[in-house]
Amino acid sequence: MIEKPYVARSTAIAARGLGDETMVMSATSSTLFTLDEVATVIWNAVDGATPLEEIVTKRVCAQYEITPEVALQDAELLVEQLAEHGLLLLSEKPIPQPSISPKVSP
Amino acid sequence: MATLTAPAERSEAIVEIGGLPIRLRSDDPSFVRLIQMRYAGYISTSVEASFDFEIELVPHGIDAGDQDLSVRWDSGRWLMERGDFRAEFNPSTARGRIEQTCNPYSLDSVLRIVHTLLLARGGGFLVHASSAIRNGRAFLFSGVSGAGKTTMARLAPPDAALLTDEISYVTRSEDRYFAVGTPFFGELARAGENLRAPIECVYLLAKGLENKIEPIVGAEAVRGLLGNILFFARDAEFVKLVFDAAFDFVSRVPVRRLTFVPDTRIWELVI
Numbered sequence: 575m576i577e578k579p580y581v582a583r584s585t586a587i588a589a590r591g592l593g594d595e596t597m598v599m600s601a602t603s604s605t606l607f608t609l610d611e612v613a614t615v616i617w618n619a620v621d622g623a624t625p626l627e628e629i630v631t632k633r634v635c636a637q638y639e640i641t642p643e644v645a646l647q648d649a650e651l652l653v654e655q656l657a658e659h660g661l662l663l664l665s666e667k668p669i670p671q672p673s674i675s676p677k678v679s680p
Numbered sequence: 681m682a683t684l685t686a687p688a689e690r691s692e693a694i695v696e697i698g699g700l701p702i703r704l705r706s707d708d709p710s711f712v713r714l715i716q717m718r719y720a721g722y723i724s725t726s727v728e729a730s731f732d733f734e735i736e737l738v739p740h741g742i743d744a745g746d747q748d749l750s751v752r753w754d755s756g757r758w759l760m761e762r763g764d765f766r767a768e769f770n771p772s773t774a775r776g777r778i779e780q781t782c783n784p785y786s787l788d789s790v791l792r793i794v795h796t797l798l799l800a801r802g803g804g805f806l807v808h809a810s811s812a813i814r815n816g817r818a819f820l821f822s823g824v825s826g827a828g829k830t831t832m833a834r835l836a837p838p839d840a841a842l843l844t845d846e847i848s849y850v851t852r853s854e855d856r857y858f859a860v861g862t863p864f865f866g867e868l869a870r871a872g873e874n875l876r877a878p879i880e881c882v883y884l885l886a887k888g889l890e891n892k893i894e895p896i897v898g899a900e901a902v903r904g905l906l907g908n909i910l911f912f913a914r915d916a917e918f919v920k921l922v923f924d925a926a927f928d929f930v931s932r933v934p935v936r937r938l939t940f941v942p943d944t945r946i947w948e949l950v951i
Contacts, residue, residue: 585916588916588919588920588923588924590923590924590927592899592927593898593899595899597899599906599919599923600919601914601915601916601919601920604911604914606903606906
């Protein structure tokens with residue numbers, strides 16, 4: 575796992591929020607993933623420019639009763655798994671975003 | 681003495697599914713006759729077609745092995761390839777070509793793929809489901825192989841018009857979804873009737889010990905439907921179109937889980 579990664583959504587996906595969940599489909603495998611409420615918060619916050627650690631502190635820990643250490647550990651595991659399926663990009667440096675980035679449709 | 685030989689005349693047939701007439705040309709009249717028989721009920725008598733495909737029959741050279749299907753967008757055209765065929769389709773020119781051996785199954789696969797690509801632009805899709813029209817309304821019975829699609833088709837009452845026992849063709853028109861008959865069949869080995877009706881409901885099939893209908897909403901409904909939609913193309917834009925279509929469909933058409941015992945009483949429950 576990259577230490578203090580920057581995270582961005584892949585462009586080869588389709589995503590949509592439904593209630594507190596987010597459904598994400600990989601365009602390369604047509605595999606469907608469902609993100610729960612906390613994973614959705616992280617999914618919506620990743621922008622390639624904000625370190626994951628900052629997202630966890632400002633978005634997850636601010637909303638949920640969880641210690642930063644545990645939240646970060648969970649978040650790192652999540653983004654690593656999503657990256658393995660090609661849904662997220664991880665980098666040690668900020669990730670430039672294309673002009674049109676796949677976002678969660680309302 | 682020189683003789684003039686007229687070029688071989690190409691035979692053709694226009695196969696119209698879902699209101700999309702596709703002209704299929706081949707220099708082998710016997711293969712065109714095969715097409716006319718295979719797609720009986722879907723052969724257009726019009727001379728106009730929206731899309732033109734040239735079919736080149738190859739006796740050898742393409743393996744009929746189990747090579748995985750590949751559908752990809754490259755330089756302005758769709759490239760489709762499997763062990764038994766190679767095909768391309770240019771949406772801008774509405775033209776394509778198919779290289780295959782002389783069998784109807786390869787063409788059937790290409791047509792299914794081409795229709796998924798064409799349907800996606802208008803918010804439609806193909807889905808693993810049998811479907812039938814009764815009292816002017818269409819019902820879809822969706823599931824994976826073995827879930828009971830063909831069983832539901834076989835159990836249909838005489839006044840139900842069967843659209844397909846395998847692949848349902850869903851189109852969108854003016855905020856409504858319609859099921860359209862197709863010649864794409866499964867175990868029933870019979871083409872569906874060439875009819876169209878607004879979709880009343882989609883049933884996700886499950887075999888059980890009793891007949892039961894349960895409404896499914898939200899993410900579960902989308903998951904159930906998306907799991908059965910045909911995604912041939914590994915292409916981000918195409919996947920997004922179909923993904924969005926599934927969400928829109930679920931917001932407009934009821935989705936229910938149908939647990940059933942395979943006998944005719946089930947049709948009393950669903951209609």
